[in-house]
Amino acid sequence: MIKVEGLTKRYARTVAVDNVSFEVQKGQIVGFLGRNGAGKTTTMRVLTCFLPPTEGTANVAGFDVQKQSMEVKKRIGYLPETPPLYPEMEVHEYLKFVARIKGIPKAEIQKRVDDVMKKTDITDVRMKLISKLSKGYRQRVGLAQAIMHNPEVLILDEPTAGLDPQQILETRNLIKGLAGDHTIILSTHILPEVEQICQHVMIIARGKLVATDTMENLTHPAGVEMVNVEVTPRSGSGADPALAQGVQQSLEKVAGVSRVNHKDTLDGRLIFTVEGLHGRQIRPDIARAVVEAGWNLQELHAVGSRLEEIFLRLTTAVEHSDEVAKAEVKEPAAAEPAVEVTDAPAGESK
């Protein structure tokens, strides 16, 4: 549905997006992650034909964003970071205006407007001035605007920013509900949000795409099982460090376990994370080992490594490598004075 190849966007002094390529299949919800200023918004703006790319191509629904921008615009719905609203208009009026400029036939406008108002749950504010709306409602009016012409592709730039928890939940459900008919790219820096609604994740750092994969593959590295184990001693003897050590050692002895980490002790419960060897199912063996040693097994479940950790690891890796690159550039400059210093005594000795 969306195909981006070698996309680069340069501004006068900075490179906002650097040689990014990715593909998004029809019906997917893709989470676009990155720190502030990583190039998310720029990439989205290129996809929506707001900005032309400096290099590379972007294809939306089979049309090139530069050569066939009119066709792309007809098939794309866009919610920018700040919803593009006219404060002096009433909600229904604004949506009618949007319907008209999105090219919806006159006879269908009213029905379509009612439809999207119902979908985004803003029917109760339809007669209100947009300037009088709360942030949450504005965001939803913005979303209503984006889905007005039932676009094949939806691009949402931080759709839940500034909403209260209840609204965030509703917006997420709304977005989930839109999947299937629509292909959705949404940017955010709320990571749990991505875990909840996206099947695919793209992580961008300093304009470079550092990861693009399914949620499953990213958080569960292939074939390695991570297990969370919680045990308590049989009698209420309390948890002392020696006991914790004992448990850890016996867990380490279980076949197929590669690493055991004592994470925490809470109310006498000892919590461990256990990492298995590649391709091994370790949960049954751990359960047996715990029971045989005479402890109570309180909890045992497989966990993925958290998206936060992956995100931080990937983005800081890029930033670190950037610093290394900079340091390397500096090195020859630093070497020059050194040459002079060695030359000077040589000259003197002659």
Place this chain on the structure above:
Amino acid sequence: MNTFTICRKELSGYFRSPIAYGVMAFFALIAGYFFYVAVLIFVRRGFESQMMGQSFPMDMNEWIIRPVFSNISVVGLFLIPMITMRLFAEEKRSGTIELLTTSPLFDLEIILGKWLAALILYAAMLGLSLISMLVLFAYGSPDWKPLMVGYLGLLLQGGALLAIGTFISTCTKNQIVAGVAGFAICLLLWVLSWVSEFETSNLASVISYLSVLSHFESFSKGVIDSKDLIFYLSAIFVGLFLTARSLETLRWRA
């Protein structure tokens, strides 16, 4: 069709903000005062000519309508920047320009829609002066054809300045900057004609030819001079063309 949609949106925007009312009230006041003064002078001349016992040709078109038109055309210079300043600057500031440029609209539709809305507001403003003109028809019999030509001239002059103002509005995110810059340009285009009063060189005549006001002369007399008509039409074209280019570069700079 899309042009019409944009135009409607802009017009409703004008009439929901104080701009339209402010501009029209100010214009009604000034134009009314000029009309009053012109009529006063006309009546006084009438008395004087009777006292002297000689009869002047008392021509309303020449003695009332023409000076009023000249004054209105100058007043327009001051009001036009106020009409055009928000057109694009406001959209750029609030980010709604992203909605327009990512919707299936051609740039030309956006620009024409906005310019047309500004022109309609300007025409509505001129319409207020028509009320005083109609008083003349109640008490005298001025020729209506020069009157219509005068209004055509005002619309053309306004259209040209509005197009230039629209262009200026695309250059900044700040309405006030757009307004002040527009005002400066309008003023410049007015005073250009003064050059020819001091100098008679070729350069001076070229410069004074660029003045928007000097081309209104013939219209205020009720004459449609093709030279002046073409000047205004080409000024409108240049203004809108620059707007289109500026809107295009917005995408490269943004």
